[in-house]
Amino acid sequence: MYTTTPTRAPKQTLDSEAFMSLLVTQLRNQDPSSPMDTNQMIAQTTQLAMMEKLSALSTTADENFSLQMRVAAAAxxxxxxxxxxxxxxxxxxxxxxxxxxxxxxxxxxxxxxxxxxxxxxxxxxxxxxxxxxx
Incomplete structure (x- = not known):
């Protein structure tokens, strides 16, 4: 009898949770004699903030399009x-x-x-x- 093990479906988007997880893993596994450059850390944190703002902007654009369709249909x-x-x-x-x-x-x-x-x-x-x- 064959049994199949469930496979994990990979995430298709990189959200802030995944980004923070990668950053923490990177910090945990860094070489103590050569720590991460603070400029790199600031750049990565800035990228996270930009990604969150772009996600919010995308959501707002989707909501605006939905509202426009409703107004057009009512007209x-x-x-x-x-x-x-x-x-x-x-x-x-x-x-x-x-x-x-x-x-x-x-x-x-x-x-x-x-x-x-x-x-x-x-x-x-x-x-x-x-x-x-x-």
Whole structure:
């Protein structure tokens, strides 16, 4: 009978925890007669701070994009939109509602739920022209 041992899935990102672990290991295993240069230590600490700020910036950018998608989807309500169906054809209808339940907002068009990224065009309803009386 063969049994498989579970394999550890490696991390795909280098976060601050991994960075600190590497730095501590480096300090623990350094030669006492030739300690790490303080300039190197400051440079590595600076790199850690920069990495954390870039990670925070990336998170903020993702949140901003999500908010922009929500605003764009909400603006479609009441508009005539063209979208690509699952079979690749084009269809048109009026957007009546928006759902934010998933990662991509879903727009309800003629009773059918359509992902925001499947919408290919928008046509605004013409403004009503007031009647001119003489």
């Amino acid at each position: 479609l309500v009441g508009q005539d939109v063209t979208y690509t169906t699952a079979d690749g054809t084009s269809a048109t209808g009026t957007a009546s509602a928006v759902s934010y339940a998933g990662t991509v907002p879903q727009v309800t068009i003629n009773g059918m739920s359509v992902a925001l990224d499947a919408i290919t065009g928008v046509t605004a309803h013409p403004a009503a022209t007031p009647a001119v009386t003489a």
